[in-house]
Amino acid sequence: MIIKPRNTFLVLVSASLLTGCQTADLSNQATQIIDIPVVEAILDSDGDGYSDDIDMCPGTPRNVVTDERGCPFTGMGIGLKMEYRAFFAKGSSELSPEYQLELDKVAAKLQEYYTATMRIEGHATTNEISATDTALQPNSLARNRALIVKNYLIMQHQIDPNRLSAFGFGAEQPIASSDTEEGKSMNRRVYGVATADFDTEEEMSMHRRVTSITMEPED
Numbered sequence: 001m002i003i004k005p006r007n008t009f010l011v012l013v014s015a016s017l018l019t020g021c022q023t024a025d026l027s028n029q030a031t032q033i034i035d036i037p038v039v040e041a042i043l044d045s046d047g048d049g050y051s052d053d054i055d056m057c058p059g060t061p062r063n064v065v066t067d068e069r070g071c072p073f074t075g076m077g078i079g080l081k082m083e084y085r086a087f088f089a090k091g092s093s094e095l096s097p098e099y100q101l102e103l104d105k106v107a108a109k110l111q112e113y114y115t116a117t118m119r120i121e122g123h124a125t126t127n128e129i130s131a132t133d134t135a136l137q138p139n140s141l142a143r144n145r146a147l148i149v150k151n152y153l154i155m156q157h158q159i160d161p162n163r164l165s166a167f168g169f170g171a172e173q174p175i176a177s178s179d180t181e182e183g184k185s186m187n188r189r190v191y192g193v194a195t196a197d198f199d200t201e202e203e204m205s206m207h208r209r210v211t212s213i214t215m216e217p218e219d
Contacts, residue, residue, distance in 0.1 A: 051176045051183075079204055080113040080196040082106060086149065088188045091128055093144040095152060103149065106194055107157035115207045116196035117163045118153070122146030125187045126171045126178055143168025145190050 084106045086099035095103070110116050122145035129141070146166035153159040176183035198204040 051186075079198045080109055080116050080194060082109050082194045084118075084149075084190070084192040084194070086145075086190045087185060088145055088190075090125075090184075090188065091141070093141060093148050095148050100152065103152055104157070106192070107153055107159060110153070110159050110163070110194055111157065112209050113194075113196035113207065114209060116194050117165070118159075118192055118194040120146045120149050120164060120166045120190060120192040121173075122149075122166070122168045123173060123175075123187060123189050123191070124171050125174070125184045127184065128188070129171055139168035139170040141168075142170050145188075149190050149192060 084102060086095060086102070088094070088096075106118070110118060122139075122142035124139075124142040124145070143166065146168055150161070150164045150166045153164060154161055171178075171187070174183075174187045175189070176186040178184050178187060196204075196207070198207065
């Protein structure tokens with residue numbers, strides 16, 4: 001079969017055009033940089049409510065009562081050691097129902113160990129304290145948060161006020177970074193610890209109310 005020169009020329013031109021379509025020229029495309037936001041994670045590896053960057057005892061076992069340093073609470077002898085935490089909305093000292101329920105459990109232990117005492121600490125974030133507050137009463141909001149917890153125990157459970165001490169620390173003792181909203185919400189808090197220390201089991205039994213549960217007879 002004889003291919004005419006004109007047909008050969010057309011075949012070569014078509015092949016060149018197809019090759020040009022299949023090869024993309026990327027030399028003129030600008031490099032695109034995507035700015036991905038970085039979210040700072042607040043790490044609390046032992047789950048005690050204190051972030052690792054300020055926790056002086058980051059390896060505390062689960063369900064162990066900790067003090068304001070994030071370390072296991074150590075007291076003398078035996079008895080009651082129970083902690084309490086509540087968190088608040090910005091600028092508020094209102095105790096939400098979920099934290100009232102938790103406080104009811106603390107009150108039950110305070111009634112059981114009727115010589116126990118409780119230390120209640122109120123805290124705030126820096127953005128809740130204005131320049132006026134700093135000059136006059138820098139810890140007023142934090143103290144109000146501690147007092148709302150104290151008054152709840154007195155009014156709702158008739159706990160003797162002399163057994164309860166309330167303190168306001170303003171924004172002086174954060175447990176998380178205030179650079180994030182999550183950190184700020186953790187710092188708007190009340191921390192309390194109820195304690196009753198005894199040297200012996202006998203002494204503890206003398207200062208403890210034991211209530212028995214009456215079971216209904218089965219049919």
